[in-house]
Structure formats: C-alpha cells, structure tokens
Amino acid sequence: MYHFIINPHSCTGKGLHTWHQIKAELDRLSVPYESYLTTHPGHGKELAEHLFTQHAGILKVVIVGGDGTLNEIINGIPDMERAHIGYIPAGSSNDLGRSLGLSKNPIANLTRILNSSSLHLMDIGLASTQDGKLQNRFLVSSGLGYDAYVCVEALRSPLKTFLNHLRLGKLTYIIIAIMQLFARPFMEGMISADGSEFKHYKKLLLITSMIQKYEGGGMKMSPSADPNDGKLSICFVHGLSKLRILTLLPFLLFGKHTGFNGVETFDCEELRVKLTTPHAIHLDGECPGRYNEVTVTCLPNKIQLLQ
Numbered sequence: 001m002y003h004f005i006i007n008p009h010s011c012t013g014k015g016l017h018t019w020h021q022i023k024a025e026l027d028r029l030s031v032p033y034e035s036y037l038t039t040h041p042g043h044g045k046e047l048a049e050h051l052f053t054q055h056a057g058i059l060k061v062v063i064v065g066g067d068g069t070l071n072e073i074i075n076g077i078p079d080m081e082r083a084h085i086g087y088i089p090a091g092s093s094n095d096l097g098r099s100l101g102l103s104k105n106p107i108a109n110l111t112r113i114l115n116s117s118s119l120h121l122m123d124i125g126l127a128s129t130q131d132g133k134l135q136n137r138f139l140v141s142s143g144l145g146y147d148a149y150v151c152v153e154a155l156r157s158p159l160k161t162f163l164n165h166l167r168l169g170k171l172t173y174i175i176i177a178i179m180q181l182f183a184r185p186f187m188e189g190m191i192s193a194d195g196s197e198f199k200h201y202k203k204l205l206l207i208t209s210m211i212q213k214y215e216g217g218g219m220k221m222s223p224s225a226d227p228n229d230g231k232l233s234i235c236f237v238h239g240l241s242k243l244r245i246l247t248l249l250p251f252l253l254f255g256k257h258t259g260f261n262g263v264e265t266f267d268c269e270e271l272r273v274k275l276t277t278p279h280a281i282h283l284d285g286e287c288p289g290r291y292n293e294v295t296v297t298c299l300p301n302k303i304q305l306l307q
C-alpha cells in the first residue's frame with residue numbers, strides 16, 4: 001500500500017494537475033493506494049504525524065509537491081526509520097529533483113517509485129536552537145540571512161504566482177534575489193565548525209548549510225555537496241559590498257562563485273552560528289522565523305528514498 005500526500009497548490013496548481021495524471025496511472029495499473037490532499041500550509045506535517053501514529057511498521061509515503069511540501073512532511077514523520085519515501089516533483093523550484101537528477105515527467109517518476117527495488121539512503125540536516133523553539137529537519141539546504149529573506153519574499157510575493165502561470169517560476173527567485181540584496185542589512189556574528197573556536201565576521205550576507213547542490217530554484221550554491229558524505233557543505237559570504245555581490249550573482253547560478261574573495265566554503269558535521277541580532281532562517285525554502293543562535297547538524301543516511 002502506498003500513501004500519497006499531495007500539495008494541490010504547489011507551483012500555483014501544478015500539484016493538482018500532476019496528481020490527476022498520477023491517479024489515472026495508479027488506477028490503470030490497479031496499484032493499492034490512499035491519497036491525502038493538503039488544504040493549508042502546515043497540513044503536510046499534520047498528515048504525516050497522523051499517518052505514522054495510525055499505522056505501525058514501515059510506510060511507503062509518496063510526496064507530490066515542491067521542496068516546501070517535502071520539508072513539511074519529513075518534519076512530521078516521528079521515526080524516519082519507518083518511512084520509505086517516494087518523491088514526485090511538482091513545485092516551482094524543485095531543487096531536490098534537480099540535485100538528484102529526477103525526471104520532469106510525473107509518470108516516469110511514478111514508474112521509478114513503483115519499480116523501486118532498493119532504497120537510496122541520504123543525509124538530512126537538522127537546524128536547532130538551544131531553547132528547542134527551532135528543531136527542524138531539511139533535505140536540500142538551510143540558510144541564515146540573505147537566502148532566507150529571498151524565500152520569505154518568494155512565499156508571499158504575487159510575482160511567484162504570476163510567473164508560475166507563465167511557467168517562469170525559476171525567474172521569481174532571480175528577480176527577488178536582486179531586490180532583496182539592496183533591501184536587507186548585512187549580518188554580524190560568529191561561526192564555529194565541528195567545535196573549532198568561534199571566528200567573528202562583519203558584513204555577513206548569508207550562511208548556508210547545503211545537503212544538495214542546488215537551492216533557490218537552481219542556484220548551484222554548493223557544487224561539491226554530496227548527500228551521502230555525512231557532512232554539511234557550508235557556503236558563507238562576508239566583507240563584500242552589495243555592488244560586488246551583484247556581480248557575483250551570475251557566477252552563483254552556475255556554481256562558479258566559490259573561488260572569489262569573500263566567499264568561504266568548507267564541509268563539516270556541525271555548524272554553530274551566533275549572530276548579534278536575530279535574522280531569518282529558511283529550511284528548504286520554508287521560513288519558521290528569526291533566530292540569532294542556531295546549530296546546524298548533519299544526520300547521516302537518515303532518509304530512505306524509493307529510487
């Protein structure tokens with residue numbers, strides 16, 4: 001039995017359209033399944049919690065939606081060891097699908113999941129605060145500062161809806177990225193990796209922890225990220241003027257930004273950040289609030305994907 005969780009609203013309605021195609025194929029093949037459509041933000045998490053409380057043992061959960069829906073669901077699963085997860089991308093940015101090289105064809109993805117004979121184990125990340133107010137998993141990336149502000153804006157911007165209708169959803173992040181660069185102040189704070197001494201930085205633009213290579217609708221933030229190495233790929237930018245950063249954005253698109261002065265990259269198992277003032281954080285594009293002290297950890301081989 002497969003349990004399908006669908007965000008009909010993902011990519012401004014593409015989720016529902018994709019689901020209709022998948023449902024027809026499931027019915028044609030007489031595959032046993034249950035389906036659940038999300039009705040509001042946060043519902044994916046509630047559905048996953050409910051599903052795993054109601055059923056014992058291993059569950060095959062297939063997610064139809066974008067990275068945000070995936071994020072909600074993996075945060076609702078109490079015990080990742082019990083979840084075998086299939087993913088059919090139907091979002092605006094689909095950075096997990098892009099990083100894993102998944103097909104853009106929903107039926108091809110369904111066929112892959114139904115015929116899956118092995119599980120693809122992959123790392124996930126956990127971002128937390130000491131008071132426990134933040135305790136969220138992520139599959140693709142988590143970022144403090146600039147990339148989070150871009151996500152906050154993308155989530156509420158009518159531009160995303162408009163461009164999704166024109167099938168230009170990827171452009172949303174590029175346009176908002178340029179606008180947010182000049183709208184937001186820099187951060188200041190300290191960073192420590194794997195227990196090293198904290199180092200202080202001024203004019204911090206962003207601090208991003210990547211599991212996958214891509215975020216923000218195809219920005220190759222970490223070209224060397226490996227979702228099976230048990231490590232976070234960190235990228236942070238500091239000490240540059242905004243005009244200089246603007247000239248670097250095209251390089252970021254193609255993952256060629258890493259050699260420049262002011263762009264630091266390294267791998268670690270645990271990253272600790274202490275900012276002088278709270279700033280927005282995103283986890284797979286979902287933005288739970290603003291924080292100033294965050295610990296990000298890699299949880300090796302924590303998710304089991306039907307491949």
Ligand SMILES: Nc1ncnc2c1ncn2[C@@H]1O[C@H](COP(=O)(O)OP(=O)(O)OP(=O)(O)O)[C@@H](O)[C@H]1O
Binds near residue numbers: 007009010095
């Ligand atoms: N029925 C619904 N109505 C409105 N919003 C929903 C509904 N179900 C889920 N959501 C919210 O939609 C948001 C975006 O979902 P999702 O990530 O699937 O699509 P997307 O933003 O188009 O894709 P991506 O994250 O890949 O850019 C999530 O924050 C989720 O909470």
